[in-house]
Amino acid sequence: MWIFSFIPDSYLQYAIFGLILFGVFLYLLGTFTSLIPPLKPYAEVVKGISIFIILAGSYFLGGYGTEMEWRNRVSKLEEKVAKAEQLSKQANIKLDKKAQQQVKIIREKGIVVKQYIDREVVKYDNQCVIPKEFVKAHNDSAEQTK
Numbered sequence: 831m832w833i834f835s836f837i838p839d840s841y842l843q844y845a846i847f848g849l850i851l852f853g854v855f856l857y858l859l860g861t862f863t864s865l866i867p868p869l870k871p872y873a874e875v876v877k878g879i880s881i882f883i884i885l886a887g888s889y890f891l892g893g894y895g896t897e898m899e900w901r902n903r904v905s906k907l908e909e910k911v912a913k914a915e916q917l918s919k920q921a922n923i924k925l926d927k928k929a930q931q932q933v934k935i936i937r938e939k940g941i942v943v944k945q946y947i948d949r950e951v952v953k954y955d956n957q958c959v960i961p962k963e964f965v966k967a968h969n970d971s972a973e974q975t976k
Contacts, residue, residue: 834890846894850887856880943971 834842860876863869950963 834894842894846887846890849890850884853880853883853887856883940971943967947971 834845837845857877857880860873860880863876864873947964947967950961950967
């Protein structure tokens with residue numbers, strides 16, 4: 831089958847059918863050769879070779895059909911992969927926008943919490959007690975927004 835890789839695909843089918851037809855022609859030639867007495871000993875050899883050529887051509891035709899079927903399947907799957915890649919790019923763009931919005935919200939919330947801490951910590955700066963507001967602000971800053 832590797833020899834057929836040297837033949838362009840457009841001619842490969844014709845080459846295989848030509849091989850089968852050549853085998854049929856040889857078989858018919860062997861049949862008619864058996865009718866001629868001086869060539870009768872060669873008739874069986876020609877028929878044997880022609881049967882081998884017909885069988886080889888049939889085998890190659892089956893291999894060619896299988897190869898074309900796999901190529902069709904591969905091309906269909908390549909189209910599906912291309913569509914999936916395009917959809918993936920669009921989904922990634924949407925996810926990036928959403929992630930940027932969430933980062934913006936988190937940063938804004940962090941700024942608000944920092945301002946709140948700065949404002950509340952000043953009230954309790956002279957004491958060593960940790961105020962409830964500070965703990966609440968600390969917990970709020972660690973909270974994830976969904």
